[in-house]
Amino acid sequence: MGVEAVERLPRVSSLDRRREVPEPGKPGSERALVEAACKGEIEAFEELYRLNGGVVFALCLRMTKDAALAEDLTQETFVRGWRRLRSFRGDSAFSTWIYRVAVNVVLGNRRSRTQEVTIGEGRGVGVLADAYGEAQVDLKLDLERAISRLPERARLVLILHDIKGYRHREIAGVLGIAEGTSKAQLHRARRLLREALSS
Amino acid sequence: MRCEWVRDRIDDYVDGELRRSEALLVRDHFESCPECELKAARLLRLLERVAGLPHRIEPTTDLWPSIARKLERRPLALPGGRRLLAVAAALLLAVAAVVVLRGNLGRPPRSALGTSRPVTVLVPGTALAEVASAEASFGDARDRLLAVLQTRPGALQPQTVATVQKNLRVIDHAISQITAALEQDPNNVDLAHQLVASYQLEISLLERATMTPVEL
Numbered sequence: 001m002g003v004e005a006v007e008r009l010p011r012v013s014s015l016d017r018r019r020e021v022p023e024p025g026k027p028g029s030e031r032a033l034v035e036a037a038c039k040g041e042i043e044a045f046e047e048l049y050r051l052n053g054g055v056v057f058a059l060c061l062r063m064t065k066d067a068a069l070a071e072d073l074t075q076e077t078f079v080r081g082w083r084r085l086r087s088f089r090g091d092s093a094f095s096t097w098i099y100r101v102a103v104n105v106v107l108g109n110r111r112s113r114t115q116e117v118t119i120g121e122g123r124g125v126g127v128l129a130d131a132y133g134e135a136q137v138d139l140k141l142d143l144e145r146a147i148s149r150l151p152e153r154a155r156l157v158l159i160l161h162d163i164k165g166y167r168h169r170e171i172a173g174v175l176g177i178a179e180g181t182s183k184a185q186l187h188r189a190r191r192l193l194r195e196a197l198s199s
Numbered sequence: 200m201r202c203e204w205v206r207d208r209i210d211d212y213v214d215g216e217l218r219r220s221e222a223l224l225v226r227d228h229f230e231s232c233p234e235c236e237l238k239a240a241r242l243l244r245l246l247e248r249v250a251g252l253p254h255r256i257e258p259t260t261d262l263w264p265s266i267a268r269k270l271e272r273r274p275l276a277l278p279g280g281r282r283l284l285a286v287a288a289a290l291l292l293a294v295a296a297v298v299v300l301r302g303n304l305g306r307p308p309r310s311a312l313g314t315s316r317p318v319t320v321l322v323p324g325t326a327l328a329e330v331a332s333a334e335a336s337f338g339d340a341r342d343r344l345l346a347v348l349q350t351r352p353g354a355l356q357p358q359t360v361a362t363v364q365k366n367l368r369v370i371d372h373a374i375s376q377i378t379a380a381l382e383q384d385p386n387n388v389d390l391a392h393q394l395v396a397s398y399q400l401e402i403s404l405l406e407r408a409t410m411t412p413v414e415l
Contacts, residue, residue, distance in 0.1 A: 042270055049263055054255030061256055071258050078262075079269045107346045143248055162249045168216075176346055187210045194245060 038085050045085075049078050052095050056102045062159055063106045065148050073109055077102040100166070100174055105158070107175075113154050146196040154189035161186050202228075205235050213242050341398075344405035365406045370401045 030051070038046035056077050060070035081098050087176070088097055147155060161165040161182075167180040175182070205228045211217045212225045229236035378396045384390060 042267060045270070046263055046267065049266060053262065054257045057258050057262075058254060058256040068258070071260070074258065075262050075266050075269070078266045082270050092218065104346055105323065139248075140252060143252065147249075158249070162246055163252055163254065183211070183216075190210060193249075193405055194241070197245070 014123055031090065034085070034088060034094050035091070036186050037082075043108070045078075045082055048094060048098070048178040052098050055095065059159060060106055062144070062147065063152070063156060064109075069109075073102070073105050073198060075103045076109075079095075080105060093147065103160075107154075142197070146193050149196060150189050150192055154185045154192065157182055158189040158193070162190075202232060202235055205232070206238065209235070209239050209242060213239060213246065278411075341401060342403065344402070344408075359408070363404065366404055367401065370397055370404070373397050374401075 030048070033044045033048050037048060053074060057070055057074045060073040060077070061067060064070050065071065077098065081101050084101070088094065140154050147158065150158065156175070157171055161168070166174075168179045168186075171177075171182040172179045205225050208217055208221060208225055212222055217225065229239065374394065374397045377390055377397060381387060381390045381394060
């Protein structure tokens, strides 16, 4: 029994990286949209928003724990993205770039740092329940609540690594921290999460 | 093999981040220690639950109309003379703000603006392209430094943070004015120089505030 479980561990972890795999044709269409938006075509930028808005909002909601504030920060992310679009060099996918903008918007927002509420209270619970649908909604809300109680830095690293599939090197680059710090924050987040869910 | 040594590495093991030699040691340990193996299995189950959370959550209302309204309100060009006056005034304010702040924040980091930062040289006819290229570096650096500023709340007095933020707004205003002017006159090298200088002021201000030198 032991050997079988042991054999399974590394395979699952290395395969299940959860990194977004580009859909066939997506990079090309995204590039075309970015080029059009760079020329000032707002309709193209709207399409980019439609493709990426939900991912940005998910980050903002998990970090602020407040649906109204998350909506404000999502808007700010895309407004800032529009202003900086000329500086987007295409080294990464637009989705990666705008997510990085969102991380900076969230970190730069003082209001999100003073939130004492836990996700699942107030408007946030309705938004999340809608997102989960019927299946396992209670179980997932318990997990979201536990994540929302994590310290801000640890929570952000957990979201980036375990939900978004970023690697420590990438997280270090986005947050301006050392890779070792990213690892330490992740391990702390997981430990706190385990403790919260087992209590 | 001690359990403590293994438990310190379970996260890295599950993430596939251990060197092969260490991963094999951990795996061998599991064969003789069901407790450690159980811990790894529990962690894996937790990670599967976390990974199963939705990557996308749609806001309950459509945010696009609000975003679009703000995009349409991008900086508009003022009539010629007024526009340049506004640019000059804003830059003057920004320079004054930085000079004042230098006094408040003490010595700059070693690689801060002044002696070591390379000067961006703009060539007539390519001003806008050069600026677009510079914007990328400055934007990234600005974001990194702002994140540092926000994540070290105890390192600066609240009044200092407020002063930095106020000065950033002044410089941002100058940047938006110059950008609008450049859009009207894309090959104006003087304007492009002013824009790059404004970005440099902004980075310098943030470097001093955070005591974090950045490479551009």
